[in-house]
Amino acid sequence: MALKEVNLSLRTWRRWQKSSEDRRTTVIRPTPVNRLSIEEEQQILEICHQPRYAELPPSQIVPRLADQGIYIASESTFYRVLRRHGEIHHRGRQHKPRNIKPPTTFKAHTSCQVWSWDITWLPSKVRGRWYYLYLIEDIFSRKITGAEVHEVESGELAAELVHRTVLREQCYRQPLILHADNGAAMKSQTLQVKLTDLNISPSHSRPRVSNDNAYVESLFKTLKYVPYWPSSGFESLDQARVWVDGFIHWYNEEHRHSGISYVTPSQRHKGEDIGLLAQRSEVYRIAREAKPERWSKQIRNWHRKDVVMLNPERLKIAA
Numbered sequence: 001m002a003l004k005e006v007n008l009s010l011r012t013w014r015r016w017q018k019s020s021e022d023r024r025t026t027v028i029r030p031t032p033v034n035r036l037s038i039e040e041e042q043q044i045l046e047i048c049h050q051p052r053y054a055e056l057p058p059s060q061i062v063p064r065l066a067d068q069g070i071y072i073a074s075e076s077t078f079y080r081v082l083r084r085h086g087e088i089h090h091r092g093r094q095h096k097p098r099n100i101k102p103p104t105t106f107k108a109h110t111s112c113q114v115w116s117w118d119i120t121w122l123p124s125k126v127r128g129r130w131y132y133l134y135l136i137e138d139i140f141s142r143k144i145t146g147a148e149v150h151e152v153e154s155g156e157l158a159a160e161l162v163h164r165t166v167l168r169e170q171c172y173r174q175p176l177i178l179h180a181d182n183g184a185a186m187k188s189q190t191l192q193v194k195l196t197d198l199n200i201s202p203s204h205s206r207p208r209v210s211n212d213n214a215y216v217e218s219l220f221k222t223l224k225y226v227p228y229w230p231s232s233g234f235e236s237l238d239q240a241r242v243w244v245d246g247f248i249h250w251y252n253e254e255h256r257h258s259g260i261s262y263v264t265p266s267q268r269h270k271g272e273d274i275g276l277l278a279q280r281s282e283v284y285r286i287a288r289e290a291k292p293e294r295w296s297k298q299i300r301n302w303h304r305k306d307v308v309m310l311n312p313e314r315l316k317i318a319a
Contacts, residue, residue, distance in 0.1 A: 036073065036081070044072060044081045058082070103212050103311035104203060106179070108140035111269045112171040114310055115145065116179045116216045117162075118186075119153055120223075122240050123233040131240045133223075134161050136178075139215045140308045142257050143265035144248050145169055149241045155188025162191070166198055179203040179310060181213050212311055223247060261302060277302045 003013055036044075047053060053061050058078035065071065073081075082088050090096045108114040117136040124131060132153045136146040146165030150157050166172050178200050180186035186204065195202050205212030223229070226247065234240040252269075256262040263273040284299035 036077065040072065041081050041084075044078055045085060045087075047072070048078070048082060048087070101206065102313065103206055103209070105313050106177050106203065106310040108138075108308045108310070109306065111138055111141050111143070112145075112169055112174065112176060114139050114177040114179065114308075116213055116310065117146075117158075118180060118213060118216045118220070119158075119183065120220045122149065122244075124240075125233045125235050131234060131237055133240075133244060134158060135216060135219070136161065136165050137216050137219055138265075138269065139310055141265050141269035142215070142219075142260055143252050143269040144219070147244060147248055149237065149244055151237055153183075153185050155185045155190040158185045158188070159191045159194035162194060162200070163198065166200075173199040176200045177203055177310075179205075179213060181205045181210075182207060215310070219251075222251070226250075260305065274304060277304050 003010060047065070048058075048061065053064075056064075058075045062073075062075045062078060079088065106114045115136050116139050117134070120133050120135070122131040122133050132150050134146075134148045134150065134157065135144060137143070138145050146161050146168070148157070148161050162178065166176075176199070178195060180202070182204050185191065192202060210217070230243065234243065252266045253264055255264060257265060257268075260268050260273065261277055263276055267273045267276060280302045281299065284302070288295045288299050
């Protein structure tokens with residue numbers, strides 16, 4: 001029992017009784033009978049250095065040698081010898097595999113703690129001409145807190161939108177995270193100065209990782225797949241602005257969002273969803289008590305999600 005407590009095997013404990021010195025690192029071990037000789041290793045290197053094999057991996061070399069009636073060693077042995085002599089390198093014109101650092105995780109426990117924003121293109125009737133929708137979303141409530149449509153993409157317009165949105169939401173100079181991707185407008189000096197002035201901490205997606213800004217990207221898909229989306233394009237900037245205003249009203253005030261238990265973003269933003277979800281649970285409970293034979297399990301879970309995470313950490317599952 002004592003050995004189990006300290007995670008020690010009985011064999012190790014008996015070896016320590018004979019001698020306290022750990023001789024595993026100094027003992028002379030017998031040479032494996034299947035080990036290649038120095039001459040055989042040199043033969044592998046000479047074959048790999050031949051012009052016709054120099055650009056080929058061992059997985060191509062070994063079968064070609066077999067076609068000539070020659071077998072020296074397996075592919076894995078070829079790789080092992082080349083690795084021992086420092087001759088395993090990245091091949092091809094593609095980029096080397098790189099370690100992508102995990103994204104920064106942010107938690108929102110209430111509204112106006114973490115915002116996500118981006119810019120998307122709105123088509124016009126003229127081919128090649130676009131309008132630019134600047135949109136800010138509160139990830140806790142999914143409410144569109146700020147949105148404007150312009151003819152150009154710039155950091156100055158983004159800074160003005162953020163300033164107006166903060167004043168409208170009455171969170172001026174309160175601690176706030178504003179997440180975006182790595183676009184030119186998102187990382188412009190003008191916007192960074194404005195964020196510092198407003199006491200807003202900027203956050204950016206990892207380079208070439210599109211799903212780090214998933215909330216607003218998902219919102220853009222909803223925007224462009226509603227039935228009344230003008231697929232042929234907008235006739236003018238004014239028409240685009242009017243259409244976006246109508247969409248925002250529908251999304252914030254009427255749309256039951258699946259990610260927040262089918263309440264509207266405005267209801268969650270104001271905290272009205274607490275009573276609404278409690279009322280739904282009571283309706284389900286009464287219905288189950290009235291006809292319990294129709295319920296094989298518990299009633300639907302209408303509990304409120306108190307924490308929303310931006311890029312939550314993924315659990316590593318051991319193989």
